[in-house]
Amino acid sequence: MNQMAYSADQAAFQVQERLKALYRLVHDIHDERQRSELNLNSIEKAHEKISAEERVSPHNQQQLKTLYTAAVADAEQEEDLIRKALAKVNEIRAIRNERRIQARNAGNKETIRRGALMKMLQCSAQTLPLWVGKPGEKAPPLCGAIPMEASYVAKPGDMVAALVKGAEEEENWILAEVVSFNTTSGRYEVDDIDEEQKDRHVLSRRRVMPLPLMRANPETDHLALFPKGSVVMALYPQTTCFYKALVNALPSTATEEYEVLFDDPSYAEGYSPPLPVAQRYVLAIRDRKGHGHS
């Protein structure tokens, strides 16, 4: 990602550059799609023919194979362009995030209303980059349910779940943002994402869990999702706290969310009704302490 520090003007310029590139890429993608459509149409025709003939002759097969191969090449081209476009989008986000962190470090912390905060959280979960693996490629760490590498350290500005002590000596996993990581003490400094709690916490690595950096695409990388029935930590909707939950349904597309049942003794079955939680806010459970939902 982009670690350079930008001035406001520079940042705006950089963003503009990328937006322009994005515009061109969108057009390129469109051209490519039209091109591949030709081939796909002929595949469709071939299929129609085959189904009309009720059998697949060797000749048809060869023809199909050629068409398929061409279509695969088209798809690769198209995929390449789309990846480039998405990379631009990510770069723009990185630049903006960099600016935001700079602003925060400079002391002008933006204050957000709670409603806006919730919307922002929802939005950032939706725009988390999507991982679409190439055939045979494995999802990287911190993509969907894939755990982080043991040595991984969350970067400043990254969102994490942090186990902090509440007012009544109870511990809660809260949604927080990394301010810094002290390599000598091995401790994170994190900010509660909830503006109303103006606390800054210093926590050991054990008490900090980075959120996924990418969404897993259920259509291509469903293995990077939590399986149904697994016990997870999930952000309770309209709150900034993580609680223990059971995965009830997986997202079936990249834009869908998990459906989870929260551990909730106030319900007769011990679970809340199914609630949607974005991929970004569903984490592997680490510690049995601290998620008793009251």
Next chain:
Amino acid sequence: MNNVLSGLKVLWRKISWNSVEEDLAIMSRTVTPKQMPKMAASKGKPATKKNSGKVKEKSKCKSGNGSGSSSSTLGSSGIPSVGSGDSPLNPEPREEVGLGFPLPKTTDTSRTLPRYYAVLNRSEEEGVLMDDLDQLQMDLESLLSKVAVRQRLLQSEILSINNADSSIDRGKASSPGKKGRSRGSKLVENLTKTRDVARSSSSKHSKKLYRMAPLAGSVPVVPPDNDPKPPAPKVLLSKNSAPNRFWISVEPYCSEVNQEHIKVLEDLIHHNESSLQSLLETPPLGEHYSVNWALQELVEAQEAASMNKQRRKHASLPSSQDAANILKRSSRFGFEKQSTTPGPGPFANRLLAALIQENPVSPLHESTECNKVKVKIENDDDDASSAKRIKLEVPGEKPLKDKVRATGPTKVVGGENIVPYKPHVIACFERSLRLQLEAQGLLDTPEVKKEEEEEDGVLSELHRCQEELQVLAQENERQLHSMIKLLQEEMVRQDLRKKLKHQDSEILETYRKIVAAKQKRKPLSKSERDAAWKTVRDREVVVKNLDALERKW
């Protein structure tokens, strides 16, 4: 129901004919009007199930005879059942194509990818705005996902075609017809399945789009409808590859044998023989482990003792625990069976007894030599018992030997007056003393015999294992030889089969010639006739040979 209908009506206005027709065709085959709300509620899953059931039926038909009989299944798919209540939705029903990929239609872009489409239609100056970013990302991601899925699907199709090719080649000899049919129907089935599953997931997808729309804010509400280019599931991939993997794993067992296989087996036999030889050798007897260990411990003990002396002030005896362990171990060796008494060992006692009680016990045996020793001991006596200890601790000195020799047969008197020694020191001393005595020929070696017995146990165990191994190796060799024999027989049969194949093709060739000649109404020459008969007879001979072999087998 009403919801569905109104949704469909919106659809009707918005979508191109093509996709409506397809949707209807799918629905018409799968649901009656009663079922429709249910289907909508359960995200189209039942539809998928039913549809796939249909597919099976269809492909069965196809594999049956490959003629037109199955077209009725396609055609009579009950399209009228949709008709009740939604007549405007019922355009001329076109027969749905059973096969087909979820194809992206650029014409639908405006509906499925609104922001992407908006950007496309903007001028260069307007370009992409920051506000577009979120939705554009989503559009691009859904495009990417679709492209990725399409790619996987195509690749799996290519794979299945390749596979069908190779399996045809393999199966030609046995049952080409069957293979060919199954291949064809498999492909057809795959294609249909793809479409079905794609459809079910598309309905889910569009549902989600609908639900999400308010969240995204500025995005116009998209009516739930069937996505014309739904993503196909990757489940398909694994389904296709399973038979491939199976055939690959089976391949080596079905392939023809050749000389190389025999060579491998022979190598195996040679290897076994040579390795067996090395295993049957009894390695030369080394030093007994107890001797080795005792020597090591002796060295350790000496080191510890010297260290102890050097820094006596250091209260910390570094290896007090270790020492205890050593003692425990050494007691296990049977060096000091008397270790319950903290005195010196039997040899030391005997020696001491001989030295101290010399006068009353052996006055008769006294000689000049003996006197010398006595004097020396009397001198030593002055230095109190510590001196004696030192002497005992330094075995192998000449005077000691002399003493031993001098004492000869002595009475054993208990060492009750002896200062307690460390057991390992005693053990070591005992050992060295005994060795010396043995070397002098003054002592039999009963204990050594005992050790040998123990070693014999190991040896006999070794022999036993070797015998077992030998039996096993013989059996292995026998099996390997029989396998080689089988292989050789199989190769003969294989040759015959090859010959048979060759003959078959020759006969076919001549048959074709004859038919061609008949068509031209040209009589066959005698030589041609003879050649034809010859090939037939040759073939009979080959078949007979092969039969004979098979029967023997």
